[in-house]
Amino acid sequence: MEPKHKIYIIGAGVSGLIAAYELEQMGYHPIIIEQTAEVGGRVKTIQEKGYALDLGFQVLLSAYPLAKKYLDMDQLQLNKLESGAFIYANNKSYLIGDPLRNWKILIPTLMSDIGSIADKLKILKLNIQLKFKSLDKIFASPEKTTLEYLVECGFSSKIIERFFKPFFTGIFLEPDLSTSSRMFEFVYKMFGEGYATIPELGIGAITKQLQSKLHHTEFMFNCGVKEVTNNQILLQSGETIAHKGVIIASSPASLLPGHKSPTIAWKKCMCLYFEVNQTNIPANTIALIADAGNYTNNLYAYTDAATGKTILSATTVQQKEPSIEKIIEKVIMEVQQYTGASLVHYIQHYEINFALPDIKDIKMTALPSNSKVLENVFVAGDYLFNGSLNAAMESGRLAALGIAETQR
Ligand SMILES: Cc1cc2nc3c(=O)[nH]c(=O)nc-3n(C[C@H](O)[C@H](O)[C@H](O)COP(=O)(O)OP(=O)(O)OC[C@H]3O[C@@H](n4cnc5c(N)ncnc54)[C@H](O)[C@@H]3O)c2cc1C
Structure with a gap:
């Protein structure tokens, strides 16, 4: 196939690497401009x-649909984490987990003083409910805070304080469980349907693998972008590059002069x-x-x-x-x-x-055209949907599809 003209991608994080991969599949030879010396972004x-x-x-949650699509999991030599957690509370420690996946954990889970038996049965019930709730349904559900959701499910304050809060604080990176219930259901379902994993050589093996799958992509490392217009990229160095298509796979706020990009918290x-x-x-x-x-x-x-x-x-x-x-x-x-x-x-x-x-309106996906910010400029990044590797991948995929449509 004759290579098509160049499309530039700003940012070599997960979303930028997936955008490049998808563009390669459509016959493009993209160029990634990255301000640091290597690929990875937040995954290094x-x-x-x-x-x-x-x-x-x-x-990496192995059940992420897009991880299954884009990653060679065997090659990553994933270390599977046990489902559940080891909890320190009140001068004691407790091992809790899902006995349906590991029967050895049944007794310690039932015996642990992190909630009542009713709480533990409700956890099992939630596992089953979410197994049968599709991702589309999860992301179409009304949003409330995770704390409100757990209270509505009938969990006691003891199990919320001793398990849900510490566990999900580590995932949401906020201590109040104020994150959307959609994100809670999504993550909980992913934990239930697969494993939390870490590649043997560290999380950065994921982005190294994505880089290794690119055969027609050029990289410009140590090259920060200052500004993007509909037909020109201005580098931090002062150099300009004319373009016919750009995907901004990093926070666009400061890069688009005069364009009202939402400020991301x-x-x-x-x-x-x-x-x-x-x-x-x-x-x-x-x-x-x-x-x-x-x-x-x-x-x-x-x-x-x-x-x-x-x-x-x-x-x-x-x-x-x-x-x-x-x-x-x-x-x-x-x-x-x-x-x-x-x-x-x-x-x-x-x-x-x-x-x-920190997103209020959590999404799973959108139309490729939604990634468009200027005629020739599209955006990608987890901030568009939700803070996860899956969302970063999905945003890169959509931006590539969107920009390719405009190039015909
Ligand atoms: C501590 C931590 C824990 C996390 N835990 C999990 C988890 O357990 N599970 C999960 O699924 N997700 C987790 N995430 C989220 C996940 O890592 C991100 O969703 C994902 O990496 C985002 O990828 P991205 O491509 O959207 O952005 P980024 O990775 O931020 O990539 C943006 C890239 O653009 C480059 N760039 C920025 N500005 C410019 C510029 N002006 N010019 C040139 N280049 C530029 C940056 O250097 C960077 O390489 C975690 C993230 C962190 C930080």
Whole structure:
């Protein structure tokens, strides 16, 4: 097939890489302009002091429809996390999970003091209800906050405080469960229908794999874009590039002069990494601190593939201390107090100020034409739908389809 003229994509995160992939399938040879030195955006694994550290603890839910479409899961060598969580509350720890998936967890789940038996039966009921609720139905349901939704389902305040709040704080990156019930149902369904997974070589293996699938895409790294008009891209360097089509796969707010892009509010978090001598956290299980007043929300222990050392990631979503040093100090104390680690060696921390878009109107998808902001300019990014890898992929797919329609 004769290559068609160039389409530019601004941003080499998940949405930009998927847009490039889809454009290649339609015969285009796109050019990705990326301000940093590599692909990945928010999905990166960084080599730091000899360790491979994810830029923020995150998981790939294997049931995401678009992950199934675009990723070679076998090649990613996914480590499956156990369903459920290891919860610290009131000087005790509890292992809870879905006994339908792992019968060994039935007794500890029933015995755990994180909610009543009725709560636990309601969890099972919710699992079954959401199994039979289609994604279309979920995203067409009226929106309320997740907290309102859980209260309406009849869950007690005990199980909300001890399980739902800490678990979903780590996912939504906000502590109040104010995120839309659509997002709750979506994520809950995805957890129920697949696994939370992390590639053996870190989350960045996902975007590296997407990059490796591109055979006709050119990359311009270390190249920031300052402005985009209908027919020209202005780079930070002052250079201009004429274009016939651009996909902005990054936040468009400052790039489109005179265009009223919605301002996106962002949720932030901090992820800290430690090397530890031991932990009491069961293998492949997310641990949650349910006691109020702590910095750390969730913890995850794993073996570093290169060094064989035990690494602990700690995620905090509320950083009230004035200095990083104080936060590190406080988190180390919590790690020692809860996980039983006596040697806690600080490795690195990442403050992620633009972690997840704070969206009120959560969506699954839209028409390709909805991505259009100017005649020749389309947008992609998770912020258009919901803060997830699935949404980033869907937005990239739609922007590619949309722009291709205008090029005919
Ligand atoms: C800590 C954390 C935890 C998360 N947990 C999960 C999870 O468990 N499960 C899940 O599904 N999702 C999770 N997510 C969300 C998921 O990572 C994102 O939805 C997804 O990566 C967004 O991809 P994107 O392409 O929309 O944006 P980005 O990844 O932000 O990509 C935008 C790219 O554009 C580049 N760029 C920006 N401006 C310019 C410019 N002016 N010029 C050139 N290049 C530019 C950036 O450098 C970047 O590479 C998490 C995210 C974070 C940060």
